[in-house]
Amino acid sequence: MIEPTRKNAWRSFLLLAALLVALPFLVDAGLGRAWVRVLDFTLLYILLALGLNIVVGYAGLLDLGYIAFYAVGAYLYALLASPHFGLHLPFWMLLPIGAATAAAFGVMLGTPTLRLRGDYLAIVTLGFGEIIRIFLNNLNAPINITNGPQGVNMIDPIQIGGLLFDKTHTLFGVTFSAAHQYSYLFLLLTLTVIFVCLRLQDSRIGRAWVAIREDEVAAEAMGINTRNLKLLAFAMGATFGGVAGGLFAGFQGFISPESFNLMESILIVCMIVLGGMGNIPGVILGAVLLTVLPEALRYLGDAQRALLGHVVVDPADLRMLLFGIALIVVMLYRPAGLLPSRRRQRELVAEAGVAEQEQASVYDAQR
Amino acid sequence: MDILTQQLINGLVLGSVYALVALGYTMVYGILELINFAHGEITMMGAMVALAVIGALVGAGVDLPGVVIALFGLLAAIPVCMALGFAIERVAYRPLRHAPRLAPLITAIGMSIVLQNVAMLIWGRQYISFPPILPQGRHQLLGATITDVQIAILCTSVILMAALVTLVKRTRLGRAMRATAQAPQIAGLMGVNVNTIISLTFVLGSALAAVAGFMVSAYYGLAHYYMGFMLGLKAFSAAVLGGIGNLAGAMLGGLLLGVIESLGAGYIGDLTGGFLGSHYQDVFAFFVLILVLVLRPSGLLGERVVERA
Amino acid sequence: MKSSRRLALAALVAAVGLIGCGQQDAGNTAGEGIVQIGSVAPLTGPQAHLGKDNDNGAQLAVDEINAAGLKLGGKPLRLQLVSEDDQADPRTATIIAQKLVDGGVAGVIGHLNSGATIPASKIYHDAGIPQISPSATAIAYTAQGFKTAFRVMTNDEQQGKALGQYAVAKLGAKQIAIIDDRTAYGQGLADEFEKAAKAAGAEIVAHEFTSDRSTDFLAILTSIKAKHPQLLFYGGMDAQAGPMAKQMQQLGLNVQLLGGDGVETAEFVKLAGTDAEGVVASSPGLPLASMPGGTAFKEKFTARYGQIQTYAPYAYDAVYVMVEAMRRADSAEPGNYLAELPKTDYQGVTGHIRFDAKGDVAGGSVTLYQAKSGTWQVLETVH
Structure with missing residues (x-):
């Protein structure tokens, strides 16, 4: 080397x-313009996955309701920049407001759940996510706040300075479509978040989170303020979620509660576990794979046609099936994720010998 | 008609189904500390297989009483689900027994997607209806209505739960299961075949799920390849509410959740003067769940507070 | 072990790459003589059965047109339906929309849900590609001012109004209870129904809610029963209405059940069984049997795909409306035939289709049906 x-x-x-x-x-x-859009969504999911990684990967708090913060960010943007209330705040105000509100929701979720661990925390966060979604879906009466299931339409596209992201621009003879421009904005924010995460990882705070993840009692004994640090993890994770939500609302122009269901939360957890919890490249890989794979599997029909001359099985029937199989297979062969963090890898390798021995003596004793 | 009695009956019947499914979650969790996310899909498979058999028998014009035909469906569904539970454990969970905690969670989610789509491939995208072969009798009870099917569901659930508790508390097999749950290594050293016990736990839980799936489809008159998701989610919440890993807790949690949902949907509107309506039914249920867990972090009947990572 | 894993990963990457290339090839072969039309609906997930139904309806129309031969600008052309799955998800819908635009489709039949149709319509609009939704009913879809957005289905306002007036004037209901499933469709329809019923002088004694995943309505039906309504309106789909009708009987809640086009399906009659008897539901347009070609369509469709679920006839008509516009413009170029679409005056199997200034079906007649001994029978058509 x-x-x-x-x-x-x-x-x-x-x-x-x-x-x-x-x-x-x-x-x-x-690959075509549609894939630029896929790229945009992939970047959004990377933002989300990195945010959730702080909560789950660093601090070890399993959060199954993470999409709620995404929803809060998206709805805040939508309500403050659409004809729904007739408000049209500028982007530089919307983003911090969305981030701050999402952070507040993070603390709101964190506070009552400080004592809960593991799967109990998982179910409470899941409930929290559903509660937020149900409120968004129903707050159109008696006072119309969210416009209920109809969603909010005609959301202002993102505008920075005089640059309206929604219009096609030409610079030095190169044409930038809306999808292209958004991809640069998202890329910039993703890089910022990656930088923040990298700096956090080895900071005092990052190491304190890892300590809490590994052994909360010991961490507390070492003088770590577990309460504040857990709340900080929730708030930081939620902030990224809120920012991503705002970007989503501006990008889509229309949002409705159905975008923020439980499956989305589960999908993001899958991304970070599949990629490698706590490891930034792993999380990014997980997010990329799980957004690209379902889209790539759409071409099954074309692939069948190319290989066999005709479509044998309806691709729509097979797509999600293969997606499920992929989740299982990857986990079976790389249980710590595709790119596990070095710390985790060490743990696994160190334990592997012992664990195998144990397994051999205990589980296979009677074979 | 007495509204409160009726709501309680509605809730108890719904709750007893939740409880049966919740038992499957809690048994697996008690032994492996694993959330078997695919359990809801096993319930769905139970319903689908039972309906396929019943549909075939009715279609073939078999001249038997409706209850007998339904029982044939159930008897076909149970072994299929048992085999499925066994296979899922072998394929998706056993290789990951020493993997990081969340890895089996992802395979479970993957399994659940696979089962859904397999069911879609086999039985199609349509809702499948339960033929009207069961008795439709209605009875008055304390000013409320209760049907034959509801009574059958309540009785079956109670009998199955009692049988399961007896099995776990009184038999050799039950003792082995409890030993495995407490300390698998030690149980292994004491001559318990841990792998067999774990497989048996999955098989037992899946059998209960088959019964629950059959009852759900008979009760509501339909089955669909997507039905397992919500049912599983509710049952899992019920198991956590009662204290996951605890059999009595799962039953209590299931019944409570059913009653809470029923009363919530029935009374929220009137209690809040129309400000909140029955659309906040799930909010109400989750709120109670969160409240219970905040006050008792290990569920109503859960004993273990310490996390075993 | 390690190398085999790497090999597996490499294979996976290669497979994905290959599939990607396959797409490119497919794009290139679709050159001369072929006009691609997109058909988008959820083909997986809980609404997959409805999505497949739409897709089948569109496919049938495309095959018929191809069999009869299509000639534009003096050149014989073949239609090709590009079916895509939007999973009823707004995010996926925009990706699909972009994919279809990239693929050079001449028009799009879809999407199924309003929630997916609205965000996608912006992309079609920006690309100037006409879109005809066979089933999206949200008012917001055509209220955006997009010249490319059309639908052959009445919107919530048109249908809700007809249903509300019918409930009060014809069914004589003074006290009405409403349940909606909190989806964009169910809530939209129920709200418009409520407005119309109130305007006609009825009192809404209860408004309860459920979800599009529920099967248990005993709790809300019990509390509705305590309010003694004369009619229960359900804004939602057949999968819920079926068990709901059963549970009404079970509780002894013997009031008229009324629903929209989501209830007027064969599926509902199947799910509710004998309890479907007497239920009234509406469907936009005119009865299939009374239309020229309606019965023939039904026979052809059932012979090929089995029972019509709900919206297949609308998808079928949507394709014809689009192709007719192409014929008038003598071109499959979106830029050329888009101007012809608003002038549509087409006798379809679901009714006489003309568009108003927004792209909604003009006039929009609604037919009411009643379930009698296992089939839906026409009550009357209101305009």
């Missing part, structure tokens, strides 16, 4: 930057 000199680091950094800048155009050229 080459020694990581300053020059090499710069070179790879520039290479990566160039790749990221070119990414939307590469996707467009290679």
Whole structure:
């Protein structure tokens, strides 16, 4: 391996930057405009997965209602920037308001659940997510706040300075469609969040979270304020969720409660577990795979046609089946995720010998 | 008609179904500390298989009393679900017994997606209706109405739960199960075949799920490949409410959840002067759940407070 | 072990890549002589049976048109239906919409749900591609001012109004209870029904709620029973209305059950069994049997796909409306035939289809049916 000199680091950094800048155009050229949209959603899911990773991966608190914060961010944006209330706040105000409100909801969820652990926490967070969704779905009467199941339409597209993201722009002879422009904005925010996560990981706070995850009692004994740190984890995770929600609302132009159901929460948990909990590259990989895979599986029909000449099985019938099988197979072969964090890997490797021995002596004794 | 009595009957019948499904969750959790997310789908499979058999028998014009035909359906569904439960444990959970905690959760979710889609491939996307072969008798009880099917569901649930408790508390097999739940390694050393016990737990839970699925489809008159999701979710909540891992807790939790939902849907509107209506039924149920867990973090009858990671 | 895992991963990546390439090839072969029309509906998930029904309806129309031969601009053309699954999910719907736009479809039949139709309509609008929804009923869909958005189904307002007036004037209900399933469809319809019923002088004694996943309505039906209504209106789908009708009988709640097009289905009669007897429900347009070609459509459809679920005839008509516009413009180019769509004057199997300025069905007659001995029988058509 080459020694990581300053020059090499710069070179790879520039290479990566160039790749990221070119990414939307590469996707467009290679796969089509629809895939730029898939890229946009993938970036949103990376934001969400990174946010949830703070709660689940770092602090070890299983949260099955994470989509609620996404919903809060999205609805706040929608209500403050649409004809529904006739409000049209600018983007630079919407984003912080959404983030702050989501953080407040995070603390609201965190406070009563501080004593709960493991699966009890899971079910309470799940309930919390459902409660938020049900309120969003029903708060159209007696006072119409959320417009109920009809959702909020005609949401203002994101606008920064004079740049309206919704319109196609041409710069230096290159045409940027709405999907392209959004992908750059999302990319920028994702990179910011990745940076924050990286810095958090090895900070005092990050290490305190890991301590809580590994052994809460010991962590408390070491003088860690577990209450505040758990609340901080919920609030930080919720903030990212809220930001992603705001971006989603501006991008889609229409939101309704059905986008924020329990399956979405579960999907995000799947992303981080599949990719490798607590490990940023792993989480990103998980998010990418689980957003791209269901879309890629749409081409099953074309693939069948190409390979066999005709469609044998209706692709719509097979798509979700293969998705489920993929979840199982990946977990069976990589139980710690596709890219596990180094710490976790060490734990597993160190324990593997012991565990195998135990298993051999206990479970296979009577075979 | 007495409204309160009627709501209680509605709630108890619904609750006894939840309780049966919840038992499956709680048994598996008690032994493996694993949320078997696919359990709801096993319930669905039970309903689908039973309906397929019943439909075939009715379609073939078999001249038997309706109850007997229904029983044939049930008897076909139970072994299928048992085999399914056994297979799921072998394929998706056993290899991950020493993996990080959340890994089996993901395989469980994957399994549940797979089962749903397999059911969709086999039985199609339509709702399947339960033929009208069961007695439709109605009885008056304390000013409320109760049907034959409701009585049958209540009785079956009570009998099955009593049988399960006896099995776990009184038999050799039950003792082995309890030993495995407490300390699998030690139980293994004491001559308990841990793998067999775990398989048996899945098989037993799946049999209960088959019965529950059959009862749900008979009660509401339909089955659909997507029905397991909500049912499983409710039953899982019930198991947690009662204290997951605890058999009596699952039953209590199931019945309570059923009654809470019924009373919630029936009375929220009147209690809040129309401000909140029956659309907040689930909010009400989850709120009670959260309140119970905040006050008693390990559920109503749960004993273990310490987390075993 | 390790290398085999890597191999498996590599295979997975390769497979995904291959599938991606397959798409490119398919895109290229669709060159001359083929006009692609998108058909979008949920093909997986809880509403998959309705989605497949729409898709089948559209496919039948496409096959018929191909068999009869289509000639535009002097060139013989073949229609090809591109079926996509939006899972009734608004996010997936926009991806699919973009995918269809990229794929160069000439028009889109879909989507099924309002929640998916609305966000997708923006993408079709931006691309200038006409969209005809066979089943989205939310008022908001055509209220956006998009010149590309049409529907061949009456909207919530049209149908809710007809139902509300009918309940009071014809069924003589003075005290009415309402249940809606809190979906965009159910709630929209129930609200419009409530407005119309109130305007006609009825009193709403109870408004209860359920969800589109529920099967147990005993609790809300019990509390409705205590309010002694003369009629119960349900805004929602057959899968809920079926067990609901059963449970009404079970509780001895013997009042008239009234529903919209989500209830007027064969599925409802199957699910409710004998308890379906006497239930009244509406469906937009005119009765299939009274339409020229209606019976023939039904026979062809059932022979090929089995029973009609709900919206297949509307999807079938939507394809014809689109192709007729193409014929008048003598072009399958969206830019050319879009201007012809508002001038539509087509005799379809669901009724006489003309569009108003917003893209809604003009006039929008609604037919009421009653379930009698296992089938829906026409009561009357209101305009």
